[in-house]
Amino acid sequence: MKAERSSHERLSYLSEIPLPFLGRLIHPLIRERRSLAGVLSWMGLGILLFFIFIAVFAPLLVPISQTQPFSSPVLQAPSLQHLMGTDNVGRDVLSRVVWGARTSLEIMAIGVLIALAIGFPVGLLSGYVAGKLDRVLVLVMDSIYAFPGLLLAALIAAVIGKGIFNIGIAITVIYIPLYFRVTRSQTLSVREEPYVEAARALGARPLTIMFSYIAHSAIIAIPVIFSLSSADAILTAAGLSYLGLGLEVDTPGDWGRDLSDAQQFLGVGVWWTSVFPGLMILLLTVGLSFLGEGLNDIINPILRKERT
């Protein structure tokens, strides 16, 4: 009874906003901008946009030559010439950090978008068709979900090799179950709704119902998951690089590898090669999770009320 009511309320809430998907997202964001969740979301969005900006304009901001060995004197402490210092092979830390944003966002985009492209339709299908197929898919997805994502990604990365695209593929596997679960549970909650029944009664084909009726409603849960899994993807990609399974040595920016390289010089007081790349990862992941958690509170106000 309770679940029925809440999904009904959620639908009526959505129908107040006669706008397509982006509108349904932006409208509450603007309306709630003064609440804590709104402030968090906008902060997160700002941080994300900042990183996208430096990633896109990296070639204009810092010369790529500075990211390669012996372009500068080695192990310089931060100074006016090298704002974040240089590392043990004479690479400018600031340049590496800026190019690292580009690398990280590329991997993140590949990994998370492919996961979305697979997890979303499979989740729709599983939730709508139900039955045996659903049970098998849920079991498989739950098993993958319960396994340490980093280990699975490390395994795949070890087999398919290094590189931005390969690492993107390797981490995709972690997030498919996530998109699958969320889409499936959304599908289950709306599939018996009157408007879906009506479409069925009017003779709409299952595919039409799934992709134009249910998908329309289920997609509202995606932005939250998208932000949170992006944060995790950044961490996992950096983790793989840190373990030496990530990118080629000559990649212009690679936060994880830089942190790994930095470690042997911690003992002699070289802190800047470690602190700055780590701060960048942290800032980006914090931004993404602010965005995700803020959106979660804004988009699911009814769910939130039930939870607290």
Added chain:
Amino acid sequence: MLLILLTVVFFVLRVIPGDPIAALLAEGTPTYIVDAVRHSLGLDQPYWVQYLVYLAQIFTGNLGTSIGQYFKGQSVLTVILQRLPATAELTVGAMVVATIIGMGTGLIAGVNRDKPVDLLVRLYGTIIFVIPIFWLGEILQIVFAVNLGLLPAQGRFSSLDPPATVTGLYTIDSLLEGRIDKFLVALQHLVLPCLTLGLVLSGFFTKTVRANLLRTINSDYAEAAKARGIPRGRIITRYALKNALIPVVTVLGLQFAILFAGAVLTERTFSWPGMGSLLLLSINTADYPMIQGTIVVYAFIIVVISVIIDMINGLIDPRVRY
């Protein structure tokens, strides 16, 4: 579930392109030698035969023999069992740290809802959860090992002889030997890795304990207790906290996935000779039986833990008893 995980591992290792033999042998090795090695490892069979052999081996406890340069010819299971105690010490220690810090902060936040301290704790919960674990490890190393010189930054034991192996857990073995000094050395080495891993994990506890505490504090039975004049502190510890912890246990299982992934990174940061380091070593030396064995053992541990958690769940919450 174990079967599915094993299948996924098999699929990744065998079906995805990538030739273990090519990685194993030097370039330009004559084809007939390559074929002979392939045959001796059973990799020339069709996939379904390989799959059945693989499953049969695992269920009889045979994980094969290492082909890497470090453990060549040794039984994979033996090598893994030597490494297992180190990982166990690290993860159990981290779980203790995470539980204490997470429950403490969650309790403080839940009791002081919407006050500044609550916001601060929530901020902590969010940030600590997405902090790169290896970076946190490095920062702790800089502060406590390099600058303050209080704790060792690397490894599991000092230059002293490690205690004789009984359980493989240095803390317990040293006590069995009756050597307090060795116990303290082992403990010192545990502090930073456990703190690193535990802190990252604590964010989850902070958030879940807080959310559930808010729910139970506002519940009818807490109200009833209040009406009967039971002091607030007692209501929280006796009524609210107890019930708030039940859902925490339910979702605890998934945290072990994060725990083990984090442990691999922490082991690398602190040169901790556990299963994670072993996995990396095997990947770098293309030791396929060892890679497979390590992953299978991880999968096995995770399945066992999730079964145990289900059982605990049934014990503390009669509603989910089957």
